[in-house]
Amino acid sequence: MNSDWQQFLQSRGAFIENGQVVHFGEPAEDIRRSGSEPILADLSHFALIRFTGEDAQTFLQGQLSNDVRLLNGRNSQWAAYCTPKGRMLATFLLWKDDADGYLMQLPTSLREPVQKRLSMFVLRARVKISDASDEWVRLGVAGPGAAQIVEAQFESVPGAAHELLATTAGSVLRLAGECFELLCAPEQAPKLWTALAAHCRPVGSSRWDWHLIRAGIPVVLPQTQEEFVPQMANFELVGGVNFKKGCYPGQEIVARTQYLGKLKRRMYLAHLDSEQAPMPGDPLYSADMQEQASGMVVNAAPAPEGGYDLLAVIQTSSAASEPIHWKSLDGPVLHLLKLPYPISA
Known part of the structure; x- marks a missing residue:
């Protein structure tokens, strides 16, 4: 500064x-x-x-x-x-x-x-x-x-x-x-x-x-470097990826993710009722994944109504069917909110 x-x-x-x-x-x-x-x-x-x-x-x-x-x-x-x-x-x-x-x-x-x-x-x-x-x-x-x-x-x-x-x-x-x-x-x-x-x-x-x-x-912050391909964090949905531009590091994998196979993780907007602040990189859990993390916090900030609003990359199947918990299977539950743009797997 x-x-x-x-x-x-x-x-x-x-x-x-x-x-x-x-x-x-x-x-x-x-x-x-x-x-x-x-x-x-x-x-x-x-x-x-x-x-x-x-x-x-x-x-x-x-x-x-x-x-x-x-x-x-x-x-x-x-x-x-x-x-x-x-x-x-x-x-x-x-x-x-x-x-x-x-x-x-x-x-x-x-x-x-x-x-x-x-x-x-x-x-x-x-x-x-x-x-x-x-x-x-x-x-x-x-x-x-x-x-x-x-x-x-x-x-x-x-x-x-x-x-x-x-x-x-x-x-x-x-x-x-x-x-x-x-x-x-x-x-x-x-x-x-x-x-x-x-x-x-x-x-x-x-x-x-x-x-x-x-x-x-x-x-992306230091805690989340190398954690996500762009589509996991909805980056192509906010205009951050051009699929016609040609080669760059990782381009082949990013293109393959877009055109071949099914994307298993997406980024969601959520609210967390907690007095403790969630941090980028914090793991998220759901019952269907048992002890394996089903997601990760990307960014978080205090919400006007109390608690915290956050962006989190989550297993799409878990987000669709299971409560998502912060930091452990018995941790506070995330309340998923609507993003300003549509997402699809």
């Missing part, structure tokens, strides 16, 4: 730990009101990797699950970086930054290892990979009326998911529904934050994460 920006947020009451805004003094109230009011969140818990050079597009095209050639500076896309076995090492947002540059936004905890791994495959390609996290301040605005609030500051607002609008005040990206990401230079950020805070409730990073969870968008 940019040091000047951190000082500004702290002057506005932010409690910051490990470069991440935890809350603004009323965490319980933030949780309770985040489902019914527009929220404003600093997104420094995500990092940026910049790719520049004549071969940047070709390099990324050969590494990622989506078709980088479709990025034109006015849009973004979800994409994944997979192992040769098709298991996701990271999920991220990708967009074109300038004539030959691209920005990849992913959890801060994964920035260094993913950047290092990708750098190993540059070889003789004319590509430069660098950490661009402090070059931009990124803000999240979400919830009821978010579009009108954003439009008041930028004079226009993207109408469709993944549309990117660049203005003199910064860039606006619509992720899904009423979730917007705003990018601006650090020196412009205090003025923009102040204007937005007049209409939104400043909150910690978990409130933004909750909106992504409710939108059914998975975020």
Whole structure:
């Protein structure tokens, strides 16, 4: 997090730990009101990797699950970086930054290892990979009326998911529904934050994460690396996989999963009534699988009505017929909710 920006947020009451805004003094109230009011969140818990050079597009095209050639500076896309076995090492947002540059936004905890791994495959390609996290301040605005609030500051607002609008005040990206990401230079950020805070409730990073969870968008974290092929986490359903683009690590297995055989696991949205927080990577159990785990928590965040909302990859047969329990067969039961998009095995 940019040091000047951190000082500004702290002057506005932010409690910051490990470069991440935890809350603004009323965490319980933030949780309770985040489902019914527009929220404003600093997104420094995500990092940026910049790719520049004549071969940047070709390099990324050969590494990622989506078709980088479709990025034109006015849009973004979800994409994944997979192992040769098709298991996701990271999920991220990708967009074109300038004539030959691209920005990849992913959890801060994964920035260094993913950047290092990708750098190993540059070889003789004319590509430069660098950490661009402090070059931009990124803000999240979400919830009821978010579009009108954003439009008041930028004079226009993207109408469709993944549309990117660049203005003199910064860039606006619509992720899904009423979730917007705003990018601006650090020196412009205090003025923009102040204007937005007049209409939104400043909150910690978990409130933004909750909106992504409710939108059914998975975020791979260190605890869940190499656990899922993209389809297990519904990643093709949110536009994160292009099946016509050609080769990339794991492409053969991802394609085989799509066109051959039956997918045995899918990601579900669920609610858990618990005072203890579920964590990414926590195992899930059902009676039909006995002592073998039938699923895993992907992401979780406190829910406005109490307890936690979460995304979980679960055996489809278990989800259809059995109660799903958290951490043990006698643990709390997950209550499955409806995702904003249809899923099928």
